Amino acid sequence: MPNRRQFFRTVAGATVGLYMGERAVRAQAPPARLQVSVGGKRVKVVDVHAHWDMPLGDVVKGTPYEKDRATGPGLDDRIPMMDKIGVDLEAISVNDFWWWEIKDQGLARAICNKHNETLAAWSRQHPDRFVGMASIPLQFPDMAADMLDEAVRRGAHGVAIGGHVNGESLSLPKFDVFWAKVQQLGQLAFMHPNGSGNIIQQGALAGRGGLGNIVGNPLETTVFLSRLIFDGTFDKFPNLKVCGAHGGGYLPSYLGRTEVACQRTGQTCIIKKKPSDYMRANILADAMVFSAEGVRHLVAEMGAGQVVFGTDTPFGWPVTVDPITGNSALSNADKEAILGGNLVKLLKLTT
Numbered sequence: 218m219p220n221r222r223q224f225f226r227t228v229a230g231a232t233v234g235l236y237m238g239e240r241a242v243r244a245q246a247p248p249a250r251l252q253v254s255v256g257g258k259r260v261k262v263v264d265v266h267a268h269w270d271m272p273l274g275d276v277v278k279g280t281p282y283e284k285d286r287a288t289g290p291g292l293d294d295r296i297p298m299m300d301k302i303g304v305d306l307e308a309i310s311v312n313d314f315w316w317w318e319i320k321d322q323g324l325a326r327a328i329c330n331k332h333n334e335t336l337a338a339w340s341r342q343h344p345d346r347f348v349g350m351a352s353i354p355l356q357f358p359d360m361a362a363d364m365l366d367e368a369v370r371r372g373a374h375g376v377a378i379g380g381h382v383n384g385e386s387l388s389l390p391k392f393d394v395f396w397a398k399v400q401q402l403g404q405l406a407f408m409h410p411n412g413s414g415n416i417i418q419q420g421a422l423a424g425r426g427g428l429g430n431i432v433g434n435p436l437e438t439t440v441f442l443s444r445l446i447f448d449g450t451f452d453k454f455p456n457l458k459v460c461g462a463h464g465g466g467y468l469p470s471y472l473g474r475t476e477v478a479c480q481r482t483g484q485t486c487i488i489k490k491k492p493s494d495y496m497r498a499n500i501l502a503d504a505m506v507f508s509a510e511g512v513r514h515l516v517a518e519m520g521a522g523q524v525v526f527g528t529d530t531p532f533g534w535p536v537t538v539d540p541i542t543g544n545s546a547l548s549n550a551d552k553e554a555i556l557g558g559n560l561v562k563l564l565k566l567t568t
């Protein structure tokens with residue numbers, strides 16, 4: 218391309234290229250596209266953790282959700298946000314799972330259909346930049362399994378889930394039909410918490426600092442993953458791949474206590490392996506821990522094959538690729554896997 222200019226800088230052993238796109242010639246200031254390289258090799262950066270509070274329009278007309286959910290943000294500003302931090306492809310999910318409280322099966326199905334159809338259309342429009350994760354109505358486990366099947370056939374990559382269904386753990390047998398489908402389809406389940414509303418007494422996280430997010434979210438993720446481990450979900454479905462948002466909550470950071478739980482006198486455990494074995498086979502974490510030391514520790518506890526890149530876009534967290542590209546504890550192969558290689562496999566990406 219005649220207008221392409223290349224800039225290169227070296228960051229602690231990893232080379233990062235800056236690319237000014239064709240828009241550089243327009244009157245507006247050009248968005249720079251950060252192109253990430255490791256050891257001189259351009260690598261694909263894939264983001265597992267990208268939100269969209271999708272507007273639902275007529276689908277929620279005349280329902281209690283019309284006021285808050287009919288209108289919402291679009292995705293038109295998303296590509297410049299991705300370019301700025303070097304994300305090549307986002308796997309978009311609709312989070313919060315507010316529709317899991319809906320008792321009307323038709324409405325729940327219509328909302329998830331709208332999510333899945335809109336994400337599929339957006340992904341078709343920008344096949345090299347976006348894929349959509351399936352939305353499912355997990356309060357109806359059979360329907361959720363069917364809708365996951367349908368969404369994957371229509372182009373979804375992975376499935377987005379919350380940490381509980383109206384307070385119920387996803388390790389309960391009633392959700393086995395869903396996990397069986399996730400395993401059968403070989404899809405990645407990306408779990409995103411919502412403030413530990415299922416665990417924390419009302420008002421307990423109401424102090425300054427946004428603790429529902431800062432503490433509640435990783436706590437909910439920790440409990441969610443711990444229930445899947447100790448209640449035997451991964452023994453029933455040994456090929457499951459479940460990714461916990463925000464570094465997998467506190468679980469990888471404090472694994473020692475979890476690891477010895479079954480060795481304690483008086484404990485009766487049913488699990489077939491050590492907790493750390495599930496951490497290294499079934500559980501993944503996004504690398505959204507904001508420091509090279511945090512990423513190093515995730516890799517030490519889980520292995521580089523279990524850690525993936527995530528940004529929490531568009532919520533303004535100061536995420537960069539630097540804790541990975543500039544991490545002296547990681548090999549170039551580890552960096553490439555964490556930045557995108559693992560997700561290319563787990564999300565079955567072809568580009």
Ligand SMILES: [Zn+2]
Pocket residue numbers: 266268409462529
């Ligand atoms: Zn998030």
